[in-house]
Amino acid sequence: MDFEPKILGIACNWCTYTGADLAGTTRLKYPQNLRVIRVMCTSRINPSFIIRAFQLGADGVLIGGCHPGDCHYNTGNLYARRRLAVTKKILNFAGLEAKRLRVEWISASEGNKFAEVVREFTAQIRNLGPQTKFKISP
Amino acid sequence: MIEERLVLKKTAIEKINELAAALMEMGTLIAPVQEAVGANFKTIENPQEVSLDFYNTVLSPKFVFFPQTENFLSYQIAKPFTNAEPVELAITPVFLFGVRPCDTRSFAILDRHFEASSIVDPYWRKRRENATIFGYAFALDTPPDNADFYSMLGIHAADTEGSDIFMVRNDGELLLKSITSKGEQLLSELTLLQETSSDDENYYTEYLARGREYKTRTLCLEQETAAGKFEEIFYNNDFWGKTASACLSCGICTFVCPTCYCFDICDETMFKKGTRRRVWDSCMFTDFTLEASGHNPRTNVFQRLRQKVCHKYSYSPRKYDVISCVGCGRCVRSCPVNIDIYSIVSSALKI
Amino acid sequence: MNGKSCCGDIETAGDKMTGFHEIEERLKSEAFRLLQAGEVSVVLAYGKGTDERHPVPFAALTTADVENIVFNEHCTHNMARYLLRYPSGTKIAVALKGVDSRAVVVLIQEGKINRDNLVILGIPTNSMRNQQNGQIIDARTTCGIANPVLFDILLGEEVHEATVASPYDVLAPYEAMDEDARWNFWKTELDRCIRCYACRKACPMCYCDPCFIDVTKPRWANKSPQLAGNLMYHLTRFQHLAGRCVDCGECSRVCPVAIPLYLFHKKVAKDCEEMFQQTAGMRIEDKPVIVDFRVEDSDKILE
Numbered sequence: 001m002d003f004e005p006k007i008l009g010i011a012c013n014w015c016t017y018t019g020a021d022l023a024g025t026t027r028l029k030y031p032q033n034l035r036v037i038r039v040m041c042t043s044r045i046n047p048s049f050i051i052r053a054f055q056l057g058a059d060g061v062l063i064g065g066c067h068p069g070d071c072h073y074n075t076g077n078l079y080a081r082r083r084l085a086v087t088k089k090i091l092n093f094a095g096l097e098a099k100r101l102r103v104e105w106i107s108a109s110e111g112n113k114f115a116e117v118v119r120e121f122t123a124q125i126r127n128l129g130p131q132t133k134f135k136i137s138p
Numbered sequence: 139m140i141e142e143r144l145v146l147k148k149t150a151i152e153k154i155n156e157l158a159a160a161l162m163e164m165g166t167l168i169a170p171v172q173e174a175v176g177a178n179f180k181t182i183e184n185p186q187e188v189s190l191d192f193y194n195t196v197l198s199p200k201f202v203f204f205p206q207t208e209n210f211l212s213y214q215i216a217k218p219f220t221n222a223e224p225v226e227l228a229i230t231p232v233f234l235f236g237v238r239p240c241d242t243r244s245f246a247i248l249d250r251h252f253e254a255s256s257i258v259d260p261y262w263r264k265r266r267e268n269a270t271i272f273g274y275a276f277a278l279d280t281p282p283d284n285a286d287f288y289s290m291l292g293i294h295a296a297d298t299e300g301s302d303i304f305m306v307r308n309d310g311e312l313l314l315k316s317i318t319s320k321g322e323q324l325l326s327e328l329t330l331l332q333e334t335s336s337d338d339e340n341y342y343t344e345y346l347a348r349g350r351e352y353k354t355r356t357l358c359l360e361q362e363t364a365a366g367k368f369e370e371i372f373y374n375n376d377f378w379g380k381t382a383s384a385c386l387s388c389g390i391c392t393f394v395c396p397t398c399y400c401f402d403i404c405d406e407t408m409f410k411k412g413t414r415r416r417v418w419d420s421c422m423f424t425d426f427t428l429e430a431s432g433h434n435p436r437t438n439v440f441q442r443l444r445q446k447v448c449h450k451y452s453y454s455p456r457k458y459d460v461i462s463c464v465g466c467g468r469c470v471r472s473c474p475v476n477i478d479i480y481s482i483v484s485s486a487l488k489i
Numbered sequence: 490m491n492g493k494s495c496c497g498d499i500e501t502a503g504d505k506m507t508g509f510h511e512i513e514e515r516l517k518s519e520a521f522r523l524l525q526a527g528e529v530s531v532v533l534a535y536g537k538g539t540d541e542r543h544p545v546p547f548a549a550l551t552t553a554d555v556e557n558i559v560f561n562e563h564c565t566h567n568m569a570r571y572l573l574r575y576p577s578g579t580k581i582a583v584a585l586k587g588v589d590s591r592a593v594v595v596l597i598q599e600g601k602i603n604r605d606n607l608v609i610l611g612i613p614t615n616s617m618r619n620q621q622n623g624q625i626i627d628a629r630t631t632c633g634i635a636n637p638v639l640f641d642i643l644l645g646e647e648v649h650e651a652t653v654a655s656p657y658d659v660l661a662p663y664e665a666m667d668e669d670a671r672w673n674f675w676k677t678e679l680d681r682c683i684r685c686y687a688c689r690k691a692c693p694m695c696y697c698d699p700c701f702i703d704v705t706k707p708r709w710a711n712k713s714p715q716l717a718g719n720l721m722y723h724l725t726r727f728q729h730l731a732g733r734c735v736d737c738g739e740c741s742r743v744c745p746v747a748i749p750l751y752l753f754h755k756k757v758a759k760d761c762e763e764m765f766q767q768t769a770g771m772r773i774e775d776k777p778v779i780v781d782f783r784v785e786d787s788d789k790i791l792e
Contacts, residue, residue: 047728048701048709051721056408069784078782082765085790086731086779089760090724093663093753095672103791133672136408136717175747196745206683207713284539384546386570388687390745406711417713423686425703439574474691474743475566476543476620 005059005125009036009118010045014072015107016064022111030115031122034062041065042103043076047087050101054134060100060125062118067105077105096133099124145316146339147331151190154312158185158235160330165231168202170195179234190274190312193283194238198396198468200248202234203265211414215407225413227261232269233324240288240464242273242300244396250458251399270324272314273301275349282354285467287480289356293464296349306345313342354465357484361455364483368452371489372444381482382440384475389420391469391477397450397462400426421446447482506614506635507645513560515644516584519610521555523582529608533571534584535564542620546571560584562618565626567737569593569693572602582608584644586617590637591735591770592693598770598777599733601696611640613648619742628654630751632736638771656736657759663752675753681746682719684712688740688750689726694733701725727753732761732778735770764790 011017017038023030039045042065053061063084071077084103092098102121106114149157161167167182170192177192179199213222245266252262275296276282282295298304302321306313314331316322325331371377392398402419406412419426422442428434436442454462463479470478520532536547536557546566549555568583569592575581585593590611596602615635617626627633633656635648663671686702689695701709702722709725710718734754741751762768765778765786 048721048725051724052709055717055721068786068788075782078784078786079780081786081788081791082779082782083728085764086728086757086761088791090727090731090753090757092668093671093756094675094720094724095668095670097668105788133676134717134720173747175745207715383548383571386687386690386743388690388743389685390687390743393683393685394745402712404712406713415711415713419712420685423703425699470539472745474687474739476538476545478539481539 003126003130005033005122005130006057007033007035007060007062007118007122007125008053008058009034009062009064010042010049011036011038011063011106012042012065012072012077013038013040015066015070016104016114018108019064019106019110019114022108023115024111026111028111028115030118033122033125034118041071041073041076042080042084043073045080045084047083047090050087050091051134054096054100054131055136057131057135059128059131060102060121062121063101063103064106064114064117065103067107070107096131097128099128100131145322145325146334146342147314147325147328148308148311148334148338149314149331151307151310151312153330154188154190155185156330157328158182158188160328161233161235164327165233166229167233167235168199169233169235179236188235190236190307192236194241194466194468196468196472197394198244198466199234199237199241200244200396200399202232202269203245203262204248204252204399204401206418208261208416209413210403210416213405213412213414215410215412222414227264229265229268232265233272234269235272236274236305237271237301238274238276238466239295239297239299239301240286240291240293240466241396242271243288243291243293243297244464244466245271245300247397247460247462247464248399250460251462254458270302270320271300273298273304273317275304275306275345276352277307278345278348278352282352283467283471284355285470285478286354286465287356287467288465289354290359290480290483291461291463291465294346294349295352296346298346306342308338308341308345313338315342355480357487359461359483359487361459361461364461364487365452365455367487367489368448371486372448374489375440377486377489378440378444381477381485382438382443385439385443385477386475387422387424387439387442388474389422390472390474391479392420392422392446393418394468394472396464396466396468421449443477447479447486450479451483506616506648509561509614509616512612512614512644513558516560516610516612517555517558519642519644520549520558520582521552523608524549524552524555529580529582531575531579532558532582532584533568534558534610535560535566535568542623560612562614562616563620565617565620565739565742567592567691567693567739569596570691570739572596572607572693573696577603578606580606580608582610584610584612585637585640586612586614587634587636587638588632588735588737590639591632591634592737594639594770594773595694595733595735595777597773598775604773608642609637609640611637611643613637613643613645615648615650621742626738628656629659630741631738632656639773657755660752660756660759663756676716678748679719679723680716682714682723682748683746684714684719684722685745687743687745691739691743692730692734693737693739694730694735695726697729701729723750723753727757730754731757732765732767732769734758 065077169188170177171180171187176196209225211222252259302318304315316325400419427436450462523529532549535544538545567589613636710721738751
């Protein structure tokens with residue numbers, strides 16, 4: 001059976017989630033492997049969510065937020081940028097393929113970009129194969 | 139007092155690995171191996187790893203009978219009822235090899251806790267019945283470790299209590315004496331062991347006698363006196379405050395201790411399947427006494443340390459007629475801030 | 490001072506430092522003076538243990554207690570972790586070595602203690618020895634700085650070394666490994682964890698009440714020491730300490746199963762320094778990097 005990646009998407013309400021919505025209303029095609037969770041801001045994201053996601057079987061995690069400077073709450077994504085950068089370094093040093101976590105800034109009007117990023121990321125994860133290191137077998 | 143049988147065998151120390159291999163044929167062998175941090179008991183996969191060149195292990199052998207994680211039930215969450223099935227404890231005979239006298243004594247102490255009154259812990263009981271214990275006398279030609287104080291608890295360096303077979307070293311040879319009928323049976327099955335002479339018999343008997351004279355740091359401790367004294371000074375915050383001032387409340391002491399047995403029961407679920415497990419807990423953890431209401435009677439470090447010491451030297455004598463400590467010294471050696479329970483007891487008795 | 494070291498290790502060729510005996514004398518005299526004058530209510534230092542190799546952290550409350558104070562190469566404990574045990578406002582004198590002082594700087598940065606309530610007795614030394622194995626403690630397992638970065642009274646001459654080793658040199662072989670090799674390494678190490686939480690208790694920066702791992706809603710990890718839970722605990726802890734860990738190495742020294750946690754903490758510290766151009770615990774005016782940001786932070790850090 002061909003491997004279908006399971007990708008968790010975490011999107012901020014004001015920018016990326018709206019951008020994803022735009023991609024939908026403009027009928028842009030992108031792979032269905034993405035399961036999206038909406039948060040109000042990327043700074044809500046606890047790095048432990050990402051570890052948890054990998055433990056529960058996610059093959060990739062895609063985080064989308066407002067462009068730095070455009071955060072609905074002014075500074076949220078600026079903190080998130082630092083925090084998630086550290087998370088990436090930690091996962092990398094632990095030996096998890098760093099490419100499995102991706103952080104993108106996608107605004108509400110960038111429906112195209114959203115679709116493009118999802119297409120690209122899904123292909124990348126498909127290439128990397130199933131994530132087995134962190135995954136807990138039930 | 140178990141009647142001493144007359145079966146005494148021996149083997150060369152360098153042939154330990156052959157003995158190990160023979161035991162592995164008959165069941166599961168758990169013996170000391172050298173690790174980065176020191177010696178530790180491990181289930182042996184390669185007979186070459188067994189080593190009797192150690193003083194004592196870092197972690198105690200209690201995990202053999204009381205594993206850190208014990209599965210009780212496996213369950214599947216479903217409607218209308220969740221299915222739960224008990225986990226069958228299927229184990230092969232276990233040979234626990236190289237256990238020092240303080241640790242063999244600890245099993246008897248834990249027996250009282252796990253088999254109190256009429257309620258017997260079936261997991262504990264089954265594991266105990268399935269194991270044959272090879273006790274191992276301390277060396278008498280070198281001084282004891284500074285941390286040890288088993289003499290205070292009435293344990294000898296060559297104490298056979300709690301062993302099925304007792305081992306004593308004679309230079310390059312290892313003497314093995316049967317103590318129980320289980321031990322006698324096993325010794326007769328281990329045909330690779332050599333017969334012994336009357337010289338060996340005399341050496342063994344003398345060794346045990348010398349073992350009685352060999353002392354660690356010690357003081358005269360009456361169980362009743364200790365229990366009473368700790369009751370008396372319970373509210374002496376000055377004493378307990380000072381005693382606990384360095385304590386980190388990390389819990390290492392309870393993890394390495396052969397007589398600590400506190401546990402938690404947890405349902406560990408993932409998606410719809412899960413297991414109910416018993417896992418080691420520690421009275422030194424801050425949330426050990428955290429109640430559902432949010433109240434915690436032991437928020438201070440000194441309260442928890444006081445509880446730990448009193449449990450061993452006061453509550454246990456009152457309830458189970460035994461001091462729950464064997465003076466093995468592990469907590470003293472492992473404590474990151476060098477807290478010494480012997481000093482605590484000694485100071486308390488002077489108040 | 491006995492210059493023994495085991496395993497043929499090369500001794501740190503540092504500059505001559507003030508002898509331990511002299512430091513001990515000065516420490517005791519300062520402690521006495523401060524307690525007698527009532528300038529502080531407690532002096533956090535080291536006291537006699539069962540033997541010379543095993544001193545204990547010690548809180549002197551009266552001038553009579555000062556007699557018990559010692560200082561030698563085995564006084565490795567980081568006294569910063571006891572500061573938060575005292576009610577806010579308590580005047581405390583505390584003996585701090587180089588890296589210990591950095592921990593106090595972080596606590597001040599985070600508003601957990603007030604600089605005005607502390608009298609810091611700084612101890613410059615590069616000759617501390619591990620209590621378990623007697624080996625010199627240097628930049629391979631800690632941050633390696635000899636002189637306190639914050640102090641009121643210095644109890645010895647500052648140590649100036651000809652060459653200062655980087656605390657990140659020891660990471661090279663691990664950074665060079667490929668991902669799978671690194672995963673195998675950490676998987677093996679973290680599998681041994683027995684979840685005794687000594688690492689957390691030894692760390693001056695782990696003061697959260699409750700700690701995330703103790704919370705039941707949400708339950709981040711099961712209580713039993715299995716790899717998945719151990720990973721969640723340790724990796725999250727590395728994240729929580731990013732930009733706050735000062736590389737004192739206590740977590741690794743207290744671990745009963747000898748997991749080299751300091752390696753991971755060093756890696757995170759190195760990455761934070763590279764990404765955010767700031768070192769943890771150096772100046773009290775700084776903000777820890779994770780509770781701070783620059784608009785001009787580069788997106789490259791997310792690659």
